[in-house]
Amino acid sequence: MAEVKTFTDQLGNTITLNGVPQRIVSLVPSQTELLFDLGLEGRIVGITKFCVHPYHLKATKSLIGGTKKVHIEKIRLLKPDIIIANKEENTEEIVASLQDIAPVWVSDIITIEDSLAMIAEFGKIFGVRTQANQWIDKIEFARRDFAQFMNGKPFQRAAYFIWKEPYMAVANGTFINELLKLNHFTNIYEGREGRYPEVIVQKMRIQGDPQVVLLPSEPYPFKDEDAFELGRHTHHAKTVFVDGEMFSWYGSRLVKAFAYFKQLQDRMEEPV
Template sequence: SFERTVTDDSGATVTIHGEPQRIVSLAPANTEILFALGLGDRIVGVTDYCDYPPEAKTKPSIGGYSTVSVENVIAQKPDLIVASYGNGAELVDQLKKLNMTVVSLNPENVSGILNDITLVGTATGADDNATALVNSLNSRIQNTEQNVSAATTRPKVAHIIWNDPIYVSGNGTFQDELIRMAGGTNAFADKQGWTNVGIEDFIAADPDVLIVNSGTGMGGTEDSIAQYFDNDTRFANVAAIRNHRVYVIDSDVVDRAGPRIVDALEIFAQDIHPAGAETPVATSSQGAPGFETVPALCALAIGLLVAVRWMR
């Protein structure tokens, strides 16, 4: 008796016949959404990069994020595939020609992420969990924005993806939105998307706060990017370095379009306005009712322009 029709982020109308019991996720963010909705036991395939929650690593691999093995997907006999913009339209079309049911996600902002949680909940029959999760995340967003609303300053903030070359989050990115929601201004709002900036331009921007991605998975230690800015004497007069306001954030938390994006917002707020932000609340990975509480060097940075396009 289960039948749902949804319109996904590609504009496609998809009808799901029968409540999905075998779900394949083609992106880390999708996997996080599925687990957060309490659907972990229905997931039968994930990408090599799906590492959160830890249970995701026990699921069968269907290949990489942009190198999905169609054979591996078919072998799992899925009744629903949750795809992502970064997988490419060609792959999605191929899967559909094989009579696979595919829902594609491509959120453009934080509201889009929340809408996609609702979308996945509708497609899978996890409506109640999706509603509870979205309500909880919205409450945390509102609390964060209220906590920083009384701030008398809006510091210039730079979100750094990588350091060689320097890659930043410019206008039109999720991170730019997080900076604004957390009571800051983007030091590189004049740049579009995820882009590299020269050292001279970086120094001239003179950000008050640096929020840098962790270096893990990028050929460096967790704080290798932060150390680069702290130790290079060329940056000694940049306000953020001079005032010791360089903060490290988990790359996966801030670069994936899943529920943990609200964790990232709370971390941004605490870093930008330490006195006016609450301690971040880590997002649970199992079951919505309990939710109260861009490889190597340049290649990785370029990958984040596509895959981080939200690691969607």
């Protein structure tokens, strides 16, 4: 008979599992990538259409919709043992509607410590503690190495936009903001109310006047004309296109992210 175990997710909710889960549905792209990197590909049965890493999963796993709108019946038919969700990516309504199907474990990632705690918990839940600890060690090493790389580099005022029409920027209480700090970017919108506030770009000069404007590849695909538009509302800020996944995906992606940040810092030192 399978051993019954209880686990607490990052919202403080307790879930009960009858044995080690063998059928996993993941509603979060970065957590799908982590599950794969933990050696759990064979147990993943359902993913979202945004779960693009590794790319071949979209051809081998059932697609259950997006992160904000899922197909409940498709998930039910997959008969999952556990569903992995995230507070920011998935709505409370989605989580509540899926709890009748299987236990739902919800992450809440703001800091790297939160990410490492999630990886450790996945190790316990899925019986892959050794693999989880290996990834934690890799991330910790990469973080220490990057901190040493950044030692002595100046801080620069920055604005990181995530959307247009209306323009929205990253503020405090977000994973992206934590990674901005590690890159010695002082977020001019950090003190704004809300995690992703709407901002009036015409006021950038008086609201912090960034030296750097960061335009990510996701969730909004910014273009050259956007860089020009935003740049002209600053005093000669450098507009830089960045890989949005590296700033917003947590889990095993962090190892690649720290290597990417070194390249980004080198780019920042190049003349305009």
